[in-house]
Amino acid sequence: MADQTVQETFRRFSVLQRAVHLTVMFAFIGIGLTGFSMAFSSLAPARAFVWSLGGVESVRYLHRVCAVTLYLCVITEVVWLIYYKFLLRGNFFGPHSISFTKQDLLHFRDHMGYILALRNTPPPFERFAWWEKLDYWTLFIGMQTMGLTGLLLWFPEFFSRFVPGYFINLAQVLHFDEAVLAVLYKFFVHTTIRHFRPEVYPGDWTIFTGKTTKEKMMRTHPGEWARLNASGQIIPGGER
Amino acid sequence: MKPRLLRSVTAVCAIVCCLLAFGMAQPTTADDQISECLNCHRQRNLNANEGVLSSQLFCYDCHLDPSSHGDFRDAKVSLQVKPEYFQQSSHRFVACIQCHADVARSPHRSSSGVTCLQCHISFLGDPGIHASHIRVRCEACHTDSQFVELDVAQNEIKLSRTNTDSVPISLANHKTTDVSRDEFCIKCHNLNNRVGAPVAVLPSRSFVCLACHYAPLRLGSPIFLIALVVALIGMVGILAFWFKAGVEDEASSVHRKIQLGSELVWSKIFSREFFPILKTVFFDILLQRRILANGVSRWFIHSLIFYSFFARFALSLFTVFLQKIAPASELAITLVNRDSGFVATFNDVTGIFILAGVVWAMFRRFVTKPEYLLTQEQDTVALILIGLIAFTGFALEGVRILITQIPHHIAISAFTGYLISRILSIASINWQLVYGYLWYVHAILWALFIAYLPLGKLKHIFTTPLSLILNYKKE
Numbered sequence: 001m002a003d004q005t006v007q008e009t010f011r012r013f014s015v016l017q018r019a020v021h022l023t024v025m026f027a028f029i030g031i032g033l034t035g036f037s038m039a040f041s042s043l044a045p046a047r048a049f050v051w052s053l054g055g056v057e058s059v060r061y062l063h064r065v066c067a068v069t070l071y072l073c074v075i076t077e078v079v080w081l082i083y084y085k086f087l088l089r090g091n092f093f094g095p096h097s098i099s100f101t102k103q104d105l106l107h108f109r110d111h112m113g114y115i116l117a118l119r120n121t122p123p124p125f126e127r128f129a130w131w132e133k134l135d136y137w138t139l140f141i142g143m144q145t146m147g148l149t150g151l152l153l154w155f156p157e158f159f160s161r162f163v164p165g166y167f168i169n170l171a172q173v174l175h176f177d178e179a180v181l182a183v184l185y186k187f188f189v190h191t192t193i194r195h196f197r198p199e200v201y202p203g204d205w206t207i208f209t210g211k212t213t214k215e216k217m218m219r220t221h222p223g224e225w226a227r228l229n230a231s232g233q234i235i236p237g238g239e240r
Numbered sequence: 241m242k243p244r245l246l247r248s249v250t251a252v253c254a255i256v257c258c259l260l261a262f263g264m265a266q267p268t269t270a271d272d273q274i275s276e277c278l279n280c281h282r283q284r285n286l287n288a289n290e291g292v293l294s295s296q297l298f299c300y301d302c303h304l305d306p307s308s309h310g311d312f313r314d315a316k317v318s319l320q321v322k323p324e325y326f327q328q329s330s331h332r333f334v335a336c337i338q339c340h341a342d343v344a345r346s347p348h349r350s351s352s353g354v355t356c357l358q359c360h361i362s363f364l365g366d367p368g369i370h371a372s373h374i375r376v377r378c379e380a381c382h383t384d385s386q387f388v389e390l391d392v393a394q395n396e397i398k399l400s401r402t403n404t405d406s407v408p409i410s411l412a413n414h415k416t417t418d419v420s421r422d423e424f425c426i427k428c429h430n431l432n433n434r435v436g437a438p439v440a441v442l443p444s445r446s447f448v449c450l451a452c453h454y455a456p457l458r459l460g461s462p463i464f465l466i467a468l469v470v471a472l473i474g475m476v477g478i479l480a481f482w483f484k485a486g487v488e489d490e491a492s493s494v495h496r497k498i499q500l501g502s503e504l505v506w507s508k509i510f511s512r513e514f515f516p517i518l519k520t521v522f523f524d525i526l527l528q529r530r531i532l533a534n535g536v537s538r539w540f541i542h543s544l545i546f547y548s549f550f551a552r553f554a555l556s557l558f559t560v561f562l563q564k565i566a567p568a569s570e571l572a573i574t575l576v577n578r579d580s581g582f583v584a585t586f587n588d589v590t591g592i593f594i595l596a597g598v599v600w601a602m603f604r605r606f607v608t609k610p611e612y613l614l615t616q617e618q619d620t621v622a623l624i625l626i627g628l629i630a631f632t633g634f635a636l637e638g639v640r641i642l643i644t645q646i647p648h649h650i651a652i653s654a655f656t657g658y659l660i661s662r663i664l665s666i667a668s669i670n671w672q673l674v675y676g677y678l679w680y681v682h683a684i685l686w687a688l689f690i691a692y693l694p695l696g697k698l699k700h701i702f703t704t705p706l707s708l709i710l711n712y713k714k715e
Contacts, residue, residue, distance in 0.1 A: 015502035057362070058565030088495065208510070210503075 012212040016080065020073050021207050024139070027069040032183050034063035039176055067150055074143050095126040095227060100137070104130040124223035135190055142182050149175040286335050295335035303412070312401055318410040325415040354379055357568075364567045365576030367456040367560060368444055374577050376428075384415040386427055390435040395647055397428070397435045433672070436644035440676025448690050450556045451549060452633070454576060457560065463680075467687035474694030508709060517709055525705045537604070544597030545626065548590035555586065579646055584653035587637075591630050592656060598627035618696035625689050632682040636675070638664055643672045 013021075037046040038059060050059050084090040093101050108130045110123035128136075152159045152171035160168060195203045199219070206212045217225050284291035302308050303321040310319050326332060337343060341358065343350040356378040357363070363370050363378075373381070376397040380388050387400035387409065403409050417424045428437040445453060446460030448468065459465055487497040487504075508517060523529040528546070532539040559575040566572055574580045578587065601623055605615045638660025641651045651658045664671060692698055 011503075014499060015506045018506065054566045054569075057567075061564050210506070 008214040009211040010214065010217060011210055012206055012217075013210040015210065016076075018207060018210050020076055024070060024073050027066045027073070028186060031063060031066035031070060032179070032187075034059045034066065035179055036183070038063070039179075064154065067147070070143060071147055074140065074147075077140070095224065098128050098133055098136050100130075100133055104133060122222075124226065125221050126223045126227075127221060129221070131193060135193075138185060139182070142178060146175065146178055146182070149178070284335070286338060289333055292333055292335045292338075295337060299336040312408045315408040317401070317408045317412075319412045320410070322413040322415065325413055329414065329416045331416075353377070356382075361568050362564075365563050365572060366567075367454055367563065367576070368458070371454060371576050371578075372445075375579075381424065381427075382417050382419065383411070384413075384417050385409070385411055388428055388435055390645065392645055392647065395650065431673070437672070438643065438675040438679070439670075439673045440679070442676060442679050449686065450553065450560070452552045452556070454556050454559045454563075454578070461683060463683055463687045464690070467690040470691035471693050474691070478694050478699065504710065520708055521705070524708050537600075541597050541601045541604070544593045544600070548593040548597070552587070552590050555583075579650055579653070581650075581653040584651075584657070585655070588634075588654050588656045591633055594626065594630045595634075598623050598630065602627070616697075621692065622697040625685065625692065629682065629685045629689060632678060632685060634660055636678050636682055637661075639671050639675045639678060643675060 033049065034053075037049040038056065040046045041050065041056070050056055053059050053062065085092065091097060092099050103126070107123040107125060110119060111130065113119040114122045149171040152163075152168055153175060156168045194207075195201070197204075199216075206216075284295045286292055286295065300321070300323070303319055304323065306318070306320050308319045309316045311317070331339065338358075339354045339356070340350050341355045342352050360378070365371050365374060375395055377399070380397050380399050383399065385399050387403050388397055389400040390397050399411055401408055401411065422441060425441045428435050429439060429441045431439050433439075443461035444458065445455035446464040447455060447457050448464050449455035449460070459468075483494055483497050483501075487500045490496045490500055528539060528542060531542050555575070559572070562569065562572045563576055574582060577583060604610065605613060605619065605623075609615075634656055637654055637657030641654065641657050641661035642664050648658075651661065689698070693701065
């Protein structure tokens with residue numbers, strides 16, 4: 001009886017992906033808390049938070065530590081990309097890739113159709129569904145603009161040698177506005193989609209354990225499941 | 241124009257002129273008097289350029305005048321500020337009273353001097369160049385005057401108000417030093433300096449020094465770069481050797497082996513075995529239970545070295561963190577200063593422990609030679625390296641205390657270094673010259689230690705804990 005409840009598991013995320021996600025998660029929470037406590041410094045909770053960390057200087061320092069950590073994760077991803085392409089001979093636009101392809105547009109259309117009850121089944125998502133790719137790329141691209149505006153604010157004297165002074169003011173506005181957007185997106189949209197869906201609630205642990213079940217894989221990534229089964233690449237017991 | 245009209249216009253103009261004249265000749269009211277006082281005494285908005293420049297102009301009223309002077313030792317010393325220097329400096333948009341904070345008073349004089357740290361607080365005890373110059377006042381390095389002096393009573397190095405012939409000099413020109421050029425160090429670091437500076441301009445410490453000292457998170461001297469490259473090659477060699485063997489069912493693909501190996505580590509850390517593993521880490525690594533099981537004397541020897549390095553490393557990291565987040569806190573000021581009572585005593589006690597551990601280990605290996613103890617070349621190299629590092633460290637401290645003329649009541653906290661400094665003072669050697677060479681010997685020994693880490697006995701620092709964690713089996 002007990003054997004029947006044991007589900008077959010398969011590895012979905014590598015250790016590197018899990019480690020990067022964990023680091024990004026903590027650094028993002030840290031950067032959000034420190035950033036907003038400085039941006040809304042007139043509010044009592046922000047003041048209490050800043051006080052608890054030893055003043056605005058230390059909050060600023062921690063904000064930058066988190067920023068550098070986040071960007072190191074971006075660099076890790078780029079290094080991995082190079083390794084994936086040139087050493088592992090991977091395909092940027094293959095079914096395993098996180099890159100957007102034409103297929104994602106079709107999946108998006110079909111998915112909307114499924115949500116609006118125009119279709120009976122969801123599209124056969126591959127390794128990464130369109131919203132997962134969107135999740136990844138919003139952060140990845142957002143990190144470039146946040147990083148650039150953040151650098152302008154970190155070293156204003158240096159950058160004002162090359163750009164007019166009002167660029168610093170622009171950077172401040174853009175940095176804050178995009179921070180609000182990023183936090184709203186990650187804390188509400190990402191968290192809701194990943195962890196608050198009825199079938200995974202109270203949390204989807206795949207990104208932390210790296211493992212997924214056969215049932216979940218067939219349901220959420222049927223295209224990938226079918227492809228791997230057909231090619232005989234799927235090996236039960238935790239590895240693929 | 242008709243005469244009547246002309247008369248009327250003339251009369252109106254005369255009345256208007258009278259009224260205007262009357263208005264202008266209004267007696268001074270109390271408001272006007274206050275306004276006149278505020279010409280000098282008003283609180284300017286120093287957060288805006290208008291307030292800053294207005295404040296500067298107020299000071300310039302006197303200090304641009306070539307005859308502006310102060311008295312020092314019965315001599316007149318010019319207090320004329322040279323705008324050609326000041327207006328080129330990075331402080332040109334800073335009001336005079338923001339730096340000379342206590343000068344706007346009667347009588348008009350300053351007792352605290354310039355207050356650089358009010359704005360530049362992050363440099364207080366900064367682990368780069370500033371921590372090793374903690375008793376040097378900012379202006380001693382950052383202004384262009386060539387004359388500096390050691391104030392033994394205050395235990396600080398400051399700008400001298402006299403030249404080498406004891407003639408009073410002016411310090412008012414506000415010409416700052418270009419610190420991007422190394423030449424400015426020579427003002428103190430020269431053969432005949434009287435401020436207790438070593439003759440050599442030594443490079444900054446490196447992050448690899450954090451194992452024992454408070455140090456910046458930068459590479460520092462090229463010596464350490466070479467050491468790190470050697471260590472890195474050694475580590476890659478070890479990993480390559482490890483991955484020659486198969487990992488689980490994989491025998492050929494290195495990529496797959498790394499994948500499986502990292503999975504193994506991850507599955508150990510993020511598993512239900514986490515707390516039992518933590519227990520293993522605590523007992524077997526931190527408390528060294530396995531070494532104790534092998535013998536009490538062995539445990540003592542290992543502990544003397546291990547705990548001392550561990551404690552020094554932990555304190556260094558904590559100090560770096562604290563200096564970054566709260567540089568003005570009392571604790572940070574204490575910890576960044578190697579002459580403060582706690583740090584000096586702590587460093588000496590841990591240094592003595594390390595030396596004692598090395599001497600005891602060598603005594604066992606080369607004198608008592610118990611049968612079960614196998615001494616290899618790599619054991620001897622490791623012990624000699626650690627012993628020499630500790631020994632040269634103490635010698636350096638002794639020379640430093642001697643040449644910098646730290647007051648005895650402060651220096652005594654570093655009891656070993658102080659004792660060495662007393663002994664060294666007997667020999668009439670130019671210790672200021674020797675210090676530089678000794679520093680390089682110590683640094684090269686540490687660089688050798690770093691480079692040797694993956695190659696010999698010392699690699700157990702990494703491999704033993706890793707092996708204990710990976711080979712952990714639930715009891």
